[in-house]
Amino acid sequence: MCVDSVPPPPGRVTRRGVLAGAAALAGTAASLSAAPSAAAAPGHAPGSAAARVGDLVVEGGTLLDPATGDVTEDAVVVIRAGIVREAGARARVEIPDDAPRLDAHGRWVLPGLVDAHIHLNTAAEAREAVRQGATSARSGSTNFYQDVAVRELARQAPDLAPRLRAAGVFVTPDLGDTVLADPDLTPLARLKDGVRSAEALRRAVEVNLARGADVIKTRVNERAGLPEQDPLTQVYSYEQLSEIVAAARRGGKDVLCHSYSARGCDDAVRAGIRSLEHGVFVGERTLHDMRRRGTYFTPTLTAIAGLADSPDPVLAERGRRYLPVLKEAVRAAHSMGVNLVAGTDSSGGRIEPIGREVELMRASGLSALDAIRAATTRSAQLLGLQRTVGRLTRGFAGDAIVVGGDPLADVSVLKTPLHVVRAGFALKAFRFRL
Template identity: 55%
Template sequence: MCDESAEVPGSIRSVVTRRGVLAGAAALAGVSSVATAAEADGTTGALRRAPGRRFPGRPPVPPPLVVAGGPLLDPLTGDVVEDAVVVLAQGRVVASGSRDATRAAVREVSGTARTIDAAGGAILPGLVDAHVHVNALADAAGVLHAGATSIRSGTSNFYQDVAMRPLATWKPGAVPRMRAAGVFVTPDLGDTVLADPDLVPLASLAGGVRSPEALAYLVRVNLSRDVDVVKTRANPRAGVATQDPLELVYDRTQLEAVVRAARRGGAGVLCHAYSAEGCHGAVAAGIRSLEHGVFVSEETLELMVRRGTFFTPTLGPILGLADDPDPILAQRGRDYGPVLRAAVLRAHELGIPVVAGTDTFGTATRPIGSEVRLIGETGVPALDALRGATTTAARLLGWQGRVGRLTPGHLADLVVLDGNPLDDLTAMERVQLVVAQGVVARDDLAA
């Protein structure tokens, strides 16, 4: 029997997570874990820094902003306030509601605030894209301009998502706030072994990163780079004609090794899966969210209910395969589309939280609103489809109470749409204004 662990240098057991160091230091200093977590997601204005490095400045504080005139929709309750006003200051929602209810807050910022007339448009909280790949600033800007003010990275090649994450604090309005996944936990890392010297020993493994020890090591390297979540797979990609997305890449035992290592570092796991076996192994292993999940079985859906697993179906790219010029991919799209639509509706009927993710790569941005529309077209009610990119997605990312609503204390992210999505979900694709971290990132209302 081949013992793969013998091929890995002794350092495979020695990677210490920066998150663990921070937590230990915080405990010694008497700082609560809640405060440390708040700093980690960039919402407190803290600078992520290595020991001994401190930037001699403070993050900018955007001036107050007032958005007024349109109906304000609260995705949590479904309530709509006509002719509403939202007041943003210090990176937070200060007040929202009717003109009478917000009059004092508007008066407080008068003289320093910019006022945007949103009459004719619907005011919503900034949207969440729960599965997207941003490897460059242009990628992130495209996703933001399409309406996603918060995202969960679906991995990057060289920890670009980790590097971009503080920009939401230090250059408001440049990128969405983000949960970073770092590099993909997959057998063949290719050039990604160059992302960190600690990854290089994995290049020596015959057959790639497959043993539980090697998988745990790769997760620990990610955690040492301070990722928020860990991404892995059960199956190959559907969008590559030379791959069979129903083959098994990692079985339940291997995925359990990934989940255990991630949990030790305080991170959840999102898992790419298509086949019934792959989906079941991933959910049984304890993943936080199932990505794609085309052939997820009724048994697995019921397990997801019991486990509290989220479902990110990424309908857009999978349905879009039907229009691919490659006949193999086009046939997959035709075969997979109806199955995935039925799976999404069944998941919703069972009470599984369905969240929106575009699986966008590069600058070929697919607006997050289009994914909300596609979820609604499966039969999921419009309000629940919208929650998949707001309050439900905020729960998945651990940002409930901060993202997904425009009530006081929530973060200063909003969009204005041309139309009410509760009446017509295509309005989700007609974004007119994007405010991220209190800064106007896109303004078509002024045109």
Template identity: 55%
Template sequence: MCRDHDEVEPLPSSISRRGVIGGAIALAGAGLAAVGLPAEAAGPGEARSLGRPPVPQAVVVENGIVLDPLTGRVVEDAVVVLDRGKVVAVGNRSQTRAAVAEVNGRARVIDVEGRWVLPGLIDVHVHENAVADARAALIRGATTVRSGTSDFYQDIGLRALGPWAPGVVPRMKASGTFVTPDLGTTILGDPALAPLAGGVRTPEELRYLTSVNLDRGVDWVKTRVNERAGVPEQDPLTQVYDYEQIRAIVTEARKRGVGVMCHSYSEQAIDDAVRAGIKTLEHGVFVSERTLERMARQGTHFTPTMSAIGGMRDSSNPILKQRGEQFFPVLQAAVRRAVELGVTVVAGTDSFGLDVDPIGGEVRLLHEAGLSALDAIRAATTSAARLLGLESSVGRLARGYAADLITLDGNPLENPSALEQPHLVIAGGAIVT
């Protein structure tokens, strides 16, 4: 067990690092051949090149009702023009006429027959370990996701795969290895983790594991202050890390400009994590009024993962069922109070593997908890994009933004449940469904 940071073996060489990430890509890509690349991965006459990612065919989406989540503006009989993975025009027919003419003859034209058209949704808390997992989220409308850790850095592999397989996996923000007291079999996924075989508890060990993640290129660091709620044998109100331990993680991550997301349930543990400077509070069922006020001041985001907490109510396990019935109304009240105090709430499903809750369902649950329909949509678009540092590229349908969109059979401003079953999904300009 590592006790003295100076005695820890140095991080592996760049060759070892490439080996680790290469293995992650291999694990994440299991089943990729079965999924296959979409036909739209290259335009007419364009050959795929190993020197650059494929360029999706231009697409014109017409006869839609476009919603801009940032402004709330609605445009009827709208046209969206997508080319080379970007939005090149959006507006009414006269506003988009020139852009449509530019892609005439090489674009696929889709008449969405009066359906609502929104930017692709963002799920800020998923666990995806393979292409099939990622695609399951994508076809449900999540064109951008943030990983809440993967077993062996598969999220880093999926992130690398995204540009080369448009329409196959969503855009990924990776968090690598869970910073948790006991790594279990995850320790076998990276030689640099061997010094942590005895556990990850001291500030030195916590800083070391955080630095390993950062050296692997993660976008976020994920840790916890409580045990898990979805495991009957664990007590989610048991605290596993305190303020000083979380502070060590946050300090190390901040050296490289990376934020920390933190799994949490109990009041004291949540307060310790927020005071320590985490960027997003995950789950956070028993967050106190005092801590919510601090979150509003500090700009700490709240990811309540209502789909996951509420889903326990349907469990066949009596312990989990009881937890869901107890926790869910408390979480609803916490979300409602967070909104009143000015805390930014973002949408995350905490989906695992192929057991994917649609991100649109999380939007509906946030609306039912007290967010306006528009703010609930923003939780999965503009607010989430801002959290991930992607506010200038995803979360809206505007010129220069990523060519991510979904179409819906109903008006999401009147009935957010319409988001749960998108009719059409386009990711990076490639047609998914």
């Protein structure tokens, strides 16, 4: 059965209702109504839909610029209306008298980190991600468009959520209960073979685009985190992946692809995906192709390492076996010049610190600076935010973390930020289990 006889998704007709439901599920509407009042952006009245922004001076710390590797001692970062106005050595920066101060003496100051693969289903998860240092992120999809709601929360109240690129719902053969997320997905529930035909694949992508997805998430293999599935089993062919990529590109969007097997990774890259997710058994030839095409690699080492701690013996064995293979793939990718980005693949209510992914990349053979770049400048490029995220310099977002030690000597300090600054607001960092 095909779906090409069904009219295309109307976008504005049902979008408001669909996203209102997503906001209710995510709890973002409640978060906005309960949030304390703050200054609105210039030109907007307090209490309007404009983002709340902050003024702040972060002074006295050692400032690291991931783009250049430059280190500036006794530095000052001046944030006005959520944007960096000046940053550098104290002697070269004019410090305003009327802005709140954050004392960073004896600490290191870095731009806020970017989690390039995370599943944020609730406002509470979004808030926790920020307080663990992820001030920007890319969604790995949600079941009912909760990430789109979280993105809107971040725009209006940036202190409550990371700046987010939303993926909407997963383009996968079996949508399951996700068909309940949107009236325009229900025709897909009647398909005997699931979302596999060219028409069905296009429909799934088009519905996501109509609901405001920034990227499209699909898969080529089954999941590693479910013991009953074999992550080396391929669920979409090269031709099907190409159909998804083509539909996304018609809407001006890129595709990230959940991948494990060597053939699956190769098919996904040849189909034109923007980033390969997980990629445990990616082959050398595929890595060379990724370098040539500019395809990004998000290994999600944190998620794979977490499998080894599972009480399920199948998952624990899978984690122990996969992690060293993936570390070697990361090392090989880096040596070939593939763009590596950091993503935790946090999901299920537990948000892992993005600093843990940096630590695992360092353990895979990257230098400390290159591992930090994977969670700052490189991820910012993937998200299309390279002019606003990943550095603390004039015109960039006023997002920062303050850590208790030298991250170039020990990247593990990134797992436990002492302070997090989001859009000029100094937030209390979480103290979480490691």
